[in-house]
Amino acid sequence: MGRLRIRSLKVGEDAYRWSAGHVHGPDGADCREVVRIARTGHRGRGLQVTFRPGRGLLVNDGYPMHDGLVWRAADDAPLNLHLPSVVRAVLDAAVERGWDTRSDLDLDGWELLDAVVARLPSAP
Numbered sequence: 001m002g003r004l005r006i007r008s009l010k011v012g013e014d015a016y017r018w019s020a021g022h023v024h025g026p027d028g029a030d031c032r033e034v035v036r037i038a039r040t041g042h043r044g045r046g047l048q049v050t051f052r053p054g055r056g057l058l059v060n061d062g063y064p065m066h067d068g069l070v071w072r073a074a075d076d077a078p079l080n081l082h083l084p085s086v087v088r089a090v091l092d093a094a095v096e097r098g099w100d101t102r103s104d105l106d107l108d109g110w111e112l113l114d115a116v117v118a119r120l121p122s123a124p
Contacts, residue, residue, distance in 0.1 A: 005019060007019065007084070007087075009037070009084060009088060011088070014039060015039070015040040016038060016039055016040060016046075016091065016101075017037075017040055018036060018038070018087050019036050020035045020068050020081040020082050020087070021033070021034060022034075022059075022060060022067050022068070030052075031052075031059060032051060032053070033051040033068060033070050033081055034048060035047075035048070035049045035081050035087060035109070037049075037087065037091050037094075039102060042101070042102055044104040046105075047091070047094050047099055047101075047104075047105050047106075047107065048104075048105070048106045049094065049107045049108075049109045050106065050107070050108060051070040051109035051110060052110075054110075056072060056073040057073070058070065058071045058072075058073060068081040068082040070109065072110070077113060077117050079116065079117070085121075086116065086120065089115075089116040090109075090112060092115075092119055093112045093115035093116050093119065094107060094112065097112070097115075
């Protein structure tokens, strides 16, 4: 993911570190967007939520101005993975699905999309 900015998120008494970015596989293919969230003090990887492109499922093409953007075309559901409110919604959706914040887990981001969007305030 190149150089990532590690950010903090406080949820009640718990603190988390998180990052989001665009990733390519070793051959330059396998383009995807990834959000990583780990409870502060956890030595493992924590939660990794991956959004891969697919039919009607779009991720940015690596240009910095669009980095972190994922979009489901069928219902025009976009997410900017660099927004703390979106990361908090991802965290809450993963915990609701059973993620123990003291463990490591990989999730398909598209499977969380509806739960994440439902947690975000409606656009004006």
